[in-house]
Amino acid sequence: MSDKFDNVSVGKKANVFFDGKCVSHSVFFPDGTRKTVGVILPSTLTFNVSTPELMEITSGTCDVKIAGEPAFKTYTAGMSFRVAENSSFEIHAKGEVNYVCSFGSD
Numbered sequence: 198m199s200d201k202f203d204n205v206s207v208g209k210k211a212n213v214f215f216d217g218k219c220v221s222h223s224v225f226f227p228d229g230t231r232k233t234v235g236v237i238l239p240s241t242l243t244f245n246v247s248t249p250e251l252m253e254i255t256s257g258t259c260d261v262k263i264a265g266e267p268a269f270k271t272y273t274a275g276m277s278f279r280v281a282e283n284s285s286f287e288i289h290a291k292g293e294v295n296y297v298c299s300f301g302s303d
Contacts, residue, residue, distance in 0.1 A: 200255075202226075215242050221298070233298045237290040245285045248300050252286075253277040257294035262287045 206245070208223035212233060219242060221235025252261075254276050260269040261278055264285045275281060280286050288294075 202232075215240065218242060229261045231300060235296055235298070237288065237294045237296065238292050241287065241291055243285055243287045244280075246280050247283060249282045250280045251277055251299040252280065253297045253299070255295040258291050259276060259294045260289040260291070 202224055204227055206225040206274070207277065208225070212221045212235070213219075218240040219235060219237045221233040223233045225236065226232070237257075246274055254272045254274055256274045258273045260271050262269045263278065263280055268285075269289070270278070276288075
């Protein structure tokens with residue numbers, strides 16, 4: 198996994214969720230797609246998603262339970278998980294967790 202994106206535009210305004218426990222910036226690609234690059238601070242959060250998402254963990258460790266799955270799974274740097282359209286996931290960030298989220302990836 199590369200540590201940078203080339204030839205992109207970055208949104209100037211941060212996306213701040215859960216009282217600052219999750220902060221990201223939008224990255225816009227020449228083909229019109231968008232990703233977010235962000236950080237989740239130590240916490241337990243539930244995200245509701247309307248479009249399919251691919252979450253790539255770039256650093257840190259977290260436990261994730263996707264709606265409909267029987268148990269939490271642990272994810273670390275270099276790992277990823279997918280969340281279906283109109284679903285949700287609960288994430289337990291044990292420390293700072295950096296991620297890249299791709300939208301429409303089912």
